[in-house]
Amino acid sequence: MRADARRNRERIVTSALELFAERGPGVSMEEIAREAGLGVGTLYRHFPDRRALVEEIATSALLGLEAEIRLLTAKDVSRWDVLTQVVAYCTAQPLALVKSIAEGDAVPPERHALQSKVDGLLRGLVQEVQDEGSMRRDISPAEIVEILNTAVCRPGARAGDAVTRVMLDGLSS
Amino acid sequence: MRADARRNRERIVTSALELFAERGPGVSMEEIAREAGLGVGTLYRHFPDRRALVEEIATSALLGLEAEIRLLTAKDVSRWDVLTQVVAYCTAQPLALVKSIAEGDAVPPERHALQSKVDGLLRGLVQEVQDEGSMRRDISPAEIVEILNTAVCRPGARAGDAVTRVMLDGLSS
DNA sequence: GGTAACCTGAATCGGCCGTTCCGGTTACCT
């Protein structure tokens, strides 16, 4: 693959991620191309169709999150801090909305598996946070993950913004 | 106006409010008509175009909210309880998303004035809650109102659901 | 019973978006 092609592919993914994160689904292919400083044709050279693009982004976002969770989980700090940092990662990375966007399309089995794995990790972490005693217990881990999701998958969400802080304070015990 | 016409107009407004609340903007005129058990033509008999419908709904929702705030504010209970009930009203009434939807269109001056008035009332109430000492002071009333807005204007928001509870807990002091 | 008001929903009209395609450009190898 030629150097410029590789670079352009990169740009496309980056731009798409960004746009999805800040404007939600419904961003058009043309907008993505423009944001990347390329023509639509180039976009289609790299991804056969919209689904392929979404798929790539969703999958790589999930993989990134999974890696991050494992990394943070391995640290020797309170589970609460780990969770906080995971949340921060989710809002800082523009992967925020990707999950929900990707759910608009039919979820292919491979991504579904990955999704479940990440969800499992998150629920496990939340469980540990509760066991450690720093999080309220009157809400189930699954539901808490969902709550965090709504906090993070919000157009315009920023790491450490007021909504996120309030949310986390409301979850702590 | 004939009795059936009045009834149908009513139905249209109700259905639109409901659909907007539970499915967000982007609900089509046909869906609204169907939900109301009417043909699209009837809808257009009562409202010249989509904007007119949205306008009516937004305005009446705001007026309703204003009335509710004044009513609750007059009660002799803690300001915190008043705020809680206002929030509950906002999520129970399907006026939840109306505000944000109505903002998609250009906001006509008259509605803008109404909007500001309601915002003022809310900020004032929040200020009182803070003065009473039951709410954290490290976030400004304006921002808190905005936070509450995101809590309430959420597709699928229900009065007293987990997200709302967590949010309010996070705001209390 | 008559009539104006009302209702219906298929058809129309636009706009937006994904996708294609071909003429022009460029990286890179020899």
Next chain:
DNA sequence: AGGTAACCGGAACGGCCGATTCAGGTTACC
């Protein structure tokens, strides 16, 4: 430097979806 395959740009096409219209049937009310 020159050649060529890979790459890029962006106008143009086709489909879809939603707002709006309208001709023809129905109904409330006097």
